Amino acid sequence: MSDYAVVNPATGETLATYDTFTDAQVEEALATAADEYRDWSQRPVAERAELIRRVAQLHRERRDDLAAIIVREMGKPLAAAYAEVDFAADITEFYADNAETITADQPLQILGEGTAVIRKAPIGVLLGIMPWNFPYYQVARFAAPNLVIGNTILLKHAPQCPESAAAIERMYLDAGLPKGAYVNVYATNEQAATIIADPRVQGVSVTGSERAGAAVAELAGRNLKKVALELGGSDPFILLSTDDLDAAITAAVDARLDNNGQSCNAPKRFIVVDALYDAFLEKFTAAMQSQVVGDPFADDTTVGPLSSLLAAERLAAQVDKAVEQGATLVTGGTRDGAYYAPTVLTDVTPEMSVYREELFGPASVVYRVADEDEAVRLANDTSYGLGSYVFTTDPEQADRVANKIDAGMVYVNVTLADSPELPFGGVKRSGTSREMGLLAADEFVNKKLVRVGA
Numbered sequence: 001m002s003d004y005a006v007v008n009p010a011t012g013e014t015l016a017t018y019d020t021f022t023d024a025q026v027e028e029a030l031a032t033a034a035d036e037y038r039d040w041s042q043r044p045v046a047e048r049a050e051l052i053r054r055v056a057q058l059h060r061e062r063r064d065d066l067a068a069i070i071v072r073e074m075g076k077p078l079a080a081a082y083a084e085v086d087f088a089a090d091i092t093e094f095y096a097d098n099a100e101t102i103t104a105d106q107p108l109q110i111l112g113e114g115t116a117v118i119r120k121a122p123i124g125v126l127l128g129i130m131p132w133n134f135p136y137y138q139v140a141r142f143a144a145p146n147l148v149i150g151n152t153i154l155l156k157h158a159p160q161c162p163e164s165a166a167a168i169e170r171m172y173l174d175a176g177l178p179k180g181a182y183v184n185v186y187a188t189n190e191q192a193a194t195i196i197a198d199p200r201v202q203g204v205s206v207t208g209s210e211r212a213g214a215a216v217a218e219l220a221g222r223n224l225k226k227v228a229l230e231l232g233g234s235d236p237f238i239l240l241s242t243d244d245l246d247a248a249i250t251a252a253v254d255a256r257l258d259n260n261g262q263s264c265n266a267p268k269r270f271i272v273v274d275a276l277y278d279a280f281l282e283k284f285t286a287a288m289q290s291q292v293v294g295d296p297f298a299d300d301t302t303v304g305p306l307s308s309l310l311a312a313e314r315l316a317a318q319v320d321k322a323v324e325q326g327a328t329l330v331t332g333g334t335r336d337g338a339y340y341a342p343t344v345l346t347d348v349t350p351e352m353s354v355y356r357e358e359l360f361g362p363a364s365v366v367y368r369v370a371d372e373d374e375a376v377r378l379a380n381d382t383s384y385g386l387g388s389y390v391f392t393t394d395p396e397q398a399d400r401v402a403n404k405i406d407a408g409m410v411y412v413n414v415t416l417a418d419s420p421e422l423p424f425g426g427v428k429r430s431g432t433s434r435e436m437g438l439l440a441a442d443e444f445v446n447k448k449l450v451r452v453g454a
Contacts, residue, residue, distance in 0.1 A: 004162040004186045009075040009305040009338040010296060018162040021186045026195065029183045033125045033152045034200040036180025041122045041150035048148055049099035052092060054175035055144070059089035059136070062171070068297075069164045070135050075305040075338065077296045080259060087418075088136035091436060094420035095144040102441035103149060105450075113454035121446040122150030123226075124202035127195050129216065131208045132158035132307055133262045139168055141424070141435040142205050143182060146444055153182045154201070156192050160308065192216075197223045203444045206230070207264075210429055228433030228443045230264070230425060233386030234358045236379035237267035237415075238401065239276055240372055240392040245283065248391050253287045255389070255415035257342065260304050261362035262311070265387035265424070267415065268359050270366045271375045277368040281346065284366065285331050288342035291362075305338035306361050312338045315361040319343055322354040332363065350381070358384065372397065376404045386426035389415055408434075 004018040021029070040048070059066065067081035076084070095102070105117040126146055130138045135157065143153050157165035169184035187195065196204050196219050203226040206216045213229045220227035237255070242248045255267050272280045296304030306312040316335045322345055323329050332343025343363035348355050354365065369375045379388060388407040392398050402410040408426035411417055418424065423437035433443050 003159040003188065005160065006073050006163050007160060007308065008072050009308050009311075012309065012337065015072060016163060018166075018186055020188055021191065023191065023194075026185060026187055026191050029154060029185050030125070030195060030198055030200055032180040033154050033183050034180075036178055037122075037124055037150075037152045040147075040152055040178065040181050043150070045099050045103050045148070045150075048150065049096045051175055051177050052099075052144055052148055053096035055171050055177075056089045056093035056096065058171040058175055059085055059092065062167070066136065066164070066167060069167060070161075071296045071304075073135065073161050073164060074132050074307040075296050076259060077301050077304045078299070081296075084134055084137050087420075088140040091137070091140040091420045092144040095148045095441070098438065099148045102145065102438055110451075114452045116449065116451045119448045119450050120149065120441075121448050122146075123444055123446050124151060125200050126151050126153055126444055127192070127201055127204040128153060128155045129192060129204065129206045129208065129212070130155065130157050130161075132160050133259055133264075135161045135164040136168065138207050141440060142207075143172075145441045147177070147181060149441060149445055151202075151444055152180060154185055154195060155182065156185050156187045156195075162186060193219055196220055196225060201225065203227065205433070205443070213431070226444060228435075229431040230433060230435060231386075231429060231431045232358045232360075232384060233264045233266075233426060233430050234269055234382050234384045235265055235267045235387040235389065235407070236382075236405075237270045237389040238375045238379055238391065239270070239272045239280060240375065240390070240397060240401070241273070241394060242276070242391055243393055245276065245279060249280065249283045249287055251389075251391075251415045252284060253291075256364050257288075257291065257303055257362050258416060260306055261342075262307060262360050264430075265409065265418075267387075267389050268364060269379070269382075270364055271369055271378050272366065273372075273375065274368055274370055277366075281330070281344075281366055284364075285344050288344055288362075288364070289331050291342050293339055293341060303339075303342060303362055306340055307338075309338045311361065312340045315340055315359065315363060318354055318357060318359060319345065319363055322348065322352055325352040325354075327352060327354065327365075330366075356383065372401060376401060380404075380406045383429045384426070385428035386430035387411065 006015040108116040172182040205228040328347040330344040332341040387409040423434040423439040425434040
């Protein structure tokens with residue numbers, strides 16, 4: 001039985017299966033990408049950029065079909081699926097627009113006579129290991145900058161996303177990229193390990209769990225390969241002051257429930273100063289209870305099923321354990337197949353398992369704190385460090401707190417503000433790299449020094 005299958009989490013029905021690659025097919029994919037690298041890397045940057053621009057156009061032209069695929073694959077509400085396809089198109093186009101900038105020589109001021117520049121050059125074949133929660137967006141932010149630079153891509157998508165994986169590869173081929181520039185591989189984990197170890201592969205990018213990231217990083221290190229990791233998060237949402245509590249709550253709920261709560265950089269821990277806590281909890285709970293949970297294809301649905309029955313069972317087990325250990329279940333905590341009700345927990349203490357865990361689904365923990373200092377201490381008391389959110393009416397406080405938070409990203413008085421030009425990534429156990437923005441183009445590039453004498 002193939003590991004790659006489309007299983008509709010809303011119904012549990014297996015809609016399609018895809019054959020896992022044989023070892024011979026994996027070798028063919030490796031050879032094709034390695035052979036094409038020699039030509040692709042030498043093409044003019046402008047030519048590569050125009051082909052990538054066409055990929056962005058195909059995202060928009062095939063928007064309806066692409067959105068429907070990921071609703072079937074992982075239960076994303078249809079409106080969110082359209083938004084993801086659009087964002088993937090915007091990211092891809094951003095790198096086409098900025099191709100000359102990200103590949104331009106960087107002159108250096110030198111002490112001696114002559115000149116020196118840093119010349120950015122591709123490094124070769126890269127392997128991307130991508131997750132199921134954003135099937136198009138995750139691929140776009142890895143593949144687009146690296147293809148513009150001149151690397152070639154092998155892409156192992158999550159086993160539950162084979163249809164979107166095939167659709168992405170088809171767009172790259174239909175856009176005119178040569179065979180071997182972007183290659184989809186339905187590989188097992190063991191075959192992925194073989195790919196990483198292969199000397200033709202120069203780097204690997206992983207978005208996923210800590211366990212997956214650690215396993216890949218260990219293997220990449222053993223083979224002296226560059227590795228980029230974007231892992232989990234348990235982002236804090238810190239509410240210190242506001243002149244519009246309803247707007248702050250809307251931002252909090254919308255961000256928490258984005259992608260059915262299955263977003264690495266969604267706020268999951270809501271840290272509220274004492275003066276606002278009771279009002280926040282009351283309104284936040286009411287807003288979570290008002291969500292429409294149902295068919296992800298329905299126009300009025302705001303929360304669909306989790307990506308799989310296993311994912312819903314895992315979240316339910318976390319919440320149940322939290323309650324057993326003394327947390328208060330304010331609302332939610334119920335499961336129906338892969339559907340899980342929007343949930344709010346309070347009275348969580350450091351002794352409880354959920355205090356240290358990432359809740360990957362529509363569940364939240366709300367904390368009461370006395371002041372800014374306690375809020376920052378609680379926000380930083382985690383092994384994660386991906387994103388963070390600070391709501392305050394005091395600009396000086398916002399800047400001060402942003403400096404104190406241990407995270408790769410701080411958003412002040414705004415959520416859901418990711419954009420192609422903004423770098424994305426974390427610290428601590430949330431990862432080691434940056435994707436999107438111009439920084440993404442520095443992850444897998446040879447920063448070659450060219451020194452010319454007088």
